[in-house]
Amino acid sequence: xxxxxxxxxxxxxxxxxxxxxxxxxxxxxxxxxxxxxxxxxxxxxxxxxxxxxxxxxxxxxxxxxxxxxxxxxxxxxxxxxxxxxxxxxxxxxxxxxxxxxxxxxxxxxxxxxx
Amino acid sequence: xxxxxxxxxxxxxxxxxxxxxxxxxxxxxxxxxxxxxxxxxxxxxxxxxxxxxxxxxxxxxxxxxxxxxxxxxxxxxxxxxxxxxxxxxxxxxxxxxxxxxxxxxxxxxxx
Numbered sequence: 001x002x003x004x005x006x007x008x009x010x011x012x013x014x015x016x017x018x019x020x021x022x023x024x025x026x027x028x029x030x031x032x033x034x035x036x037x038x039x040x041x042x043x044x045x046x047x048x049x050x051x052x053x054x055x056x057x058x059x060x061x062x063x064x065x066x067x068x069x070x071x072x073x074x075x076x077x078x079x080x081x082x083x084x085x086x087x088x089x090x091x092x093x094x095x096x097x098x099x100x101x102x103x104x105x106x107x108x109x110x111x112x113x114x
Numbered sequence: 115x116x117x118x119x120x121x122x123x124x125x126x127x128x129x130x131x132x133x134x135x136x137x138x139x140x141x142x143x144x145x146x147x148x149x150x151x152x153x154x155x156x157x158x159x160x161x162x163x164x165x166x167x168x169x170x171x172x173x174x175x176x177x178x179x180x181x182x183x184x185x186x187x188x189x190x191x192x193x194x195x196x197x198x199x200x201x202x203x204x205x206x207x208x209x210x211x212x213x214x215x216x217x218x219x220x221x222x223x224x225x
Contacts, residue, residue, distance in 0.1 A: 031211065033211070033212075033213075035215075041217065042201070042215045042216060042217040042218060043157070043201065043203075043213075043215040044215070045212045045213060045214070045215075048211055048212060055211075056211075056212055058212070059212070091156060091157070095211065101145065101147075101162045101164075102159045102162070103147075103159070103211075103213070104159070105149075105156035105157050105158065106156060107155070107156050108155075108156055
C-alpha cells in the first residue's frame with residue numbers, strides 16, 4: 001500500500017507566479033489535510049477536505065490560496081501570485097473514514113519563491 | 115485561546131530514558147497526538163491518547179492527564195536514530211479533525 005504521495009517534492013517559483021501542489025492520499029483514505037511549516041516554526045493547519053467538499057478552511061489565507069479534492073484525482077493546493085513569504089514546506093496528510101486517529105503524512109513539497 | 119507548550123530542545127545519552135512534556139490549553143479536547151519528525155522529512159505518527167493514563171508501544175510510551183492539560187512522551191533505551199523533533203498536537207472537539215500543533219522538541223541523542 002503506497003503511502004501519501006506529494007509532488008513535486010521541490011518547487012521554485014518567481015514572485016507573482018502560481019504554485020500548484022498535488023497530494024494523492026493513501027488508498028482507501030477519503031480525508032485530506034494540508035499543513036504549512038515555516039523554518040523554525042511548527043506545523044500550521046490550513047484546510048481539511050473530503051472528496052468534493054471543503055470541511056474546514058479556517059487556516060487558509062483568505063486571498064490567493066485555494067484547495068480542492070475532486071472526485072477523481074489528487075487534492076490540489078493552489079497558491080496564486082506567490083510572494084516570498086509563501087516559501088515553506090507544505091505537507092499533506094490523509095486519514096481513513098474510520099480509525100480517524102492517525103493522520104499519515106506525505107513527504108512534503110518545499111516551495112521556494114525567488 | 116489555544117496554546118501548546120513543549121521544551122524547545124533536550125539532550126540525552128544513548129541507552130538512557132528521556133521524558134518530553136507537553137502542556138496544552140485549547141477550547142476543546144478530543145485527543146492528543148505525538149509525532150516524530152526527522153529533519154527535512156514528514157512527521158510520522160507515534161501515539162494517541164484520549165483517556166487519562168499511559169499508553170505503551172514498544173520503547174515509546176505516552177501519558178495523558180486531561181484535568182491538568184498535560185501529556186508526556188517517554189522514550190526508553192534511546193538510540194542515535196531517535197534524534198529528531200517530537201511534535202505534540204491536540205485535536206479539538208467538533209466535526210472537524212483539525213490538529214493544533216506545538217512547535218516541537220528537538221531531541222539530540224549523544225553517544
